[in-house]
Amino acid sequence: MTHTTGAAEDYLKTIYAHTEWQTDLITPSALAVRLGVAPSSVTEMVKKLAASGLITHVPYGPLALTDAGRLRATAVVRRHRLIETWLVGEMGYDWDQVHDEAEILEHSISDRLLEAINARLGFPAHDPHGDPIPAADGTVLRPPAVLLADATVGHRAAVLRISDRDPSVLRELAADLIGPGTEFTLSAPLTIVLADGQSRLVTPAAAASIWVTA
Amino acid sequence: MTHTTGAAEDYLKTIYAHTEWQTDLITPSALAVRLGVAPSSVTEMVKKLAASGLITHVPYGPLALTDAGRLRATAVVRRHRLIETWLVGEMGYDWDQVHDEAEILEHSISDRLLEAINARLGFPAHDPHGDPIPAADGTVLRPPAVLLADATVGHRAAVLRISDRDPSVLRELAADLIGPGTEFTLSAPLTIVLADGQSRLVTPAAAASIWVTA
DNA sequence: ATTGGGGTTTCGGTGCGCCTAAATTCTGGC
């Protein structure tokens, strides 16, 4: 229906991302920070998205996606994650190098090419960071997860996903051989013991990026 | 040096394309037609490109690329053709379906991804339409070619390239199994005899799109 | 040598996405 330009797609995606692993709604200022734009720019785009029926917004209040908006948002996230998976799986990228490229391609690839990539990859359910890849109908399979920083000492779990917001965290974890699927026990705050008995100290930034099974 | 936005890249590419198989310079109005924009839009962009040192232009005169401009243009053409080759070679596209997708992706893919694609394809020299793929340094290997419409009757030759400007021509030729490399003799105007003795009638539009060995 | 018409440029204006600075509104701490 609506045109949904590349910039608008990024707004929708970011609004969606905020509620993917949390429950509270995003505020305009938080959105501005995430997108790296001025608050007034957010106000403007919010007006357009609300007029298109993609988000709801009461003046001075937080933002929420409508069903139509969520569908658009998950479509962009689907593209982003399939592209990341493809870059790692077929094009020789490391998982800490794919985000920026996907950030651009997610707005330019056609549906046809996306599905060709999807088929080549064997219809993957997760991207290289462990994030679920939304289905074409917007469905997202998301297991209960806890932030490692919030887990209680003694917790035995597996890494579910690692936010790719901070590339240095990804490089740090890759060097420590920690990734989605890694099993561990939290022996002390910021200290995990791996299956082979080796222990690792993770930085606070990493602990705030790693989501583990509940 | 200069930023070179997506729109500017299309201008440069189109200026370059005009002289790739012909010798005369392109005029602003011809450029406007090719790009589907108003003449006044061309005037504006021409001013910017000339200011950036990418083209030369005397008021009311034709356009010519500078060395810097040609390098930029061939870089875009390289991207376009490598992407087309990749879409056909790996992603299951037919050669008459790749142009539009490449038209967009040529502006968004990173150098790194482009080279990964190039390596996967084995560093091809030609795209699916027979167009030479410029090297990274801007070098283009271009054999002498004649338009089929201009060839003399009795001419024995091979198809070198087929312009992908008109998708219906591409579909028509694909149905007739005519493509780059096809050997034939021009037995009469618009009539060619293939190596296996079969003859084919080509439309005037096709004859104006097919370039053959001299 | 003139002149007309087509090509080109200029001019004023649009939409988009962004900005800063200046209101305005909301709210939590007193």
Next chain:
DNA sequence: GCCAGAATTTAGGCGCACCGAAACCCCAAT
């Protein structure tokens, strides 16, 4: 309950890429 400070919106503007209409230039035919 009030009010300062933070969040949000409004107002005014910018660069980009485009447009149509009007002015302008140039050459080719007379």
